[in-house]
Amino acid sequence: xxxxPHEPAPARPSYSRRHQAGSGSARSLLLTVLGEYVLxxxxxxxxxxxxxxxxxxxxEEKSTRQSLARMAADGWIVAERAGRRVxxxxxxHGRELLTEGAERIYSFGRDRDSWDGRWLVLIATxxxxxxxxxxxxxxxxxxxxxxxxxxxxxxxxxxxxxxEAKQVVEQLGLDVAAFSFSGPYAGIGSxxxxxxxxWHLGDLAAEYEDFIQEFAGLRPEPGDPVLFAQxxxxxxxRRFPSLDPQLPPDLLPPDWIxxxxxxVFNDLHQAWHRSSQLHWDTLCAAxx
Numbered sequence: 001x002x003x004x005p006h007e008p009a010p011a012r013p014s015y016s017r018r019h020q021a022g023s024g025s026a027r028s029l030l031l032t033v034l035g036e037y038v039l040x041x042x043x044x045x046x047x048x049x050x051x052x053x054x055x056x057x058x059x060e061e062k063s064t065r066q067s068l069a070r071m072a073a074d075g076w077i078v079a080e081r082a083g084r085r086v087x088x089x090x091x092x093h094g095r096e097l098l099t100e101g102a103e104r105i106y107s108f109g110r111d112r113d114s115w116d117g118r119w120l121v122l123i124a125t126x127x128x129x130x131x132x133x134x135x136x137x138x139x140x141x142x143x144x145x146x147x148x149x150x151x152x153x154x155x156x157x158x159x160x161x162x163x164e165a166k167q168v169v170e171q172l173g174l175d176v177a178a179f180s181f182s183g184p185y186a187g188i189g190s191x192x193x194x195x196x197x198x199w200h201l202g203d204l205a206a207e208y209e210d211f212i213q214e215f216a217g218l219r220p221e222p223g224d225p226v227l228f229a230q231x232x233x234x235x236x237x238r239r240f241p242s243l244d245p246q247l248p249p250d251l252l253p254p255d256w257i258x259x260x261x262x263x264v265f266n267d268l269h270q271a272w273h274r275s276s277q278l279h280w281d282t283l284c285a286a287x288x
Contacts, residue, residue: 026063044089109262115248125152147198
């Protein structure tokens with residue numbers, strides 16, 4: 001399907017770490033800490049503990065306090081006063097969201113389902129003048145694992161995601177002008193080319209390689225070092241569910257590096273888990 005001269009190229013997902021969930025912003029790091037250490041416990045976290053941990057990750061105290069206030073305003077956490085001191089507990093809403101996120105992060109990359117050869121195709125066009133709507137559509141379909149080989153077309157080898165795509169277009173008010181169908185690939189062109197144009201696996205492979213290079217050789221000492229290493233590991237891995245469409249093996253290059261990266265993450269997370277959790281408990285106990 002050729003692209004008209006005036007028609008913009010299909011949006012490519014951004015692979016810059018500064019703009020992904022794995023970026024080093026105070027709020028994003030705080031989310032990682034809450035999900036990794038506060039979510040599994042009933043005890044709230046002291047402000048002083050959070051300041052110590054995020055400070056060790058390079059976040060200034062002012063930024064941490066601002067992030068706590070904003071997350072409280074957004075309904076993720078609630079402050080509990082103990083005299084002049086403050087500790088933070090997850091709200092039911094925050095606990096629900098973090099649980100969903102944890103399930104997605106920790107299960108990501110482990111298994112790839114077999115494929116029956118069928119594609120789900122969604123046609124949904126948005127005028128260039130409605131850039132915010134275009135951005136919302138792109139963001140939500142990309143998060144659902146869809147790729148866009150040409151403008152206005154979104155594809156996924158996961159036909160079961162039709163309900164999710166339908167929900168997206170309905171909520172954005174695009175269902176009247178959207179169309180979908182599913183079936184096997186026909187004889188024109190190459191599925192490999194379709195995959196590369198829709199998802200740009202070369203860029204994604206480079207991100208996985210960076211992840212492996214950064215973490216595979218780490219052997220942190222007990223105490224703060226292993227705690228900080230575990231947070232950075234989970235924090236960096238958090239971005240991949242929004243970047244990797246989890247294509248079936250039939251559509252991936254041989255020896256796909258994403259599988260190796262998932263093994264690195266799971267092995268290190270398990271190896272560092274007990275020591276980092278124990279140190280978190282030690283930090284919290286010191287504040288009691």
